[in-house]
Amino acid sequence: MKSIGGWVAVLFALLLSACNQDAGNSFIGTWTKVSGQGSGLVIERNGSNFIVNFQNSSFGKVAGYMKGDLLHVDLPMTSADLTIDKKTGHLIVPGEELVRAGN
Template sequence: MIKKTIIGVFTLILISCSSDNSDFIGIWINKKNENEKLIIEKNGENYIVSNGEKKYPAQVKEGLLEISADLPLKATIYDKNNLIINGIEYLRFKKPKEYIIIKSKDTKAQEKFGKIFFKSLKSNDFEEFKNYFPEPPIDFYYNGEIKVSLTEKNISQIILGMEYSFREISNIVISQNLEIDEIKVDNSSYKQSDIALIVKNKKYIINFKECLEYEKKFFPEKISFKEIN
């Protein structure tokens, strides 16, 4: 164990000498174990590192991200998409390719899903939100022809991207005590079905972009949050 730690620290020093360590924010997947992920978020002038249910404060010192875990850890980045923490390598999560989206006609079901989503935001509970997703594999049809077939791996990749957006939006919703004022559903094109949540102060809008529907369950590929002019 001591030998591994020494090798890890030596590797860290070598890489940190020639790398750009400015962009730690994002989702990182363990190169040797896809089930392990880290989420690094900004927290004021410093950072929060999430590993499952555990969260650790962190700060950048001399180009290294110092994580205050049970044992102090240091992280560095090389090639912008590779994160090294004490000799363990993580890869930056990249969004999958976009899919063709199938038109949904069930406005009431979409509105219900929007309310469930907002409730999850208010409690910062992404696991509750995930319970309302359909189970893979899922085939989506348009005019009797398969347009999208999502495997478990496809869905896992999309959920990773959504979780990061969810956390950012949830922090704003909770800190400003936002509430829903109106839900708008747009089914104008079979290529996308959007659900927009407008909050009571009319300043912000939360969008599910390109939202798939399958057996009354929904699977949004994108979540956005913006201020209304």
């Protein structure tokens, strides 16, 4: 009976890990500016985390990770939470709004 409980725990942990990775998939891609001060960015998966490349910016490439439904990035001297507007599908970054390239 103990071995069944162990397998259930392992399967549960794997399921949680898979769900967490799926949560960030909607952020992956190339985003272009709709409004605001930025110029665009590219988000790629890097294992269980992300690489956010702020194009034409002094930030360059920074690491990001999921924090609930938000993609959190640590920038020099600050941090930012990125979210996707469920109504428009636009990526909201503090100070700017972006749309997925090709849309």
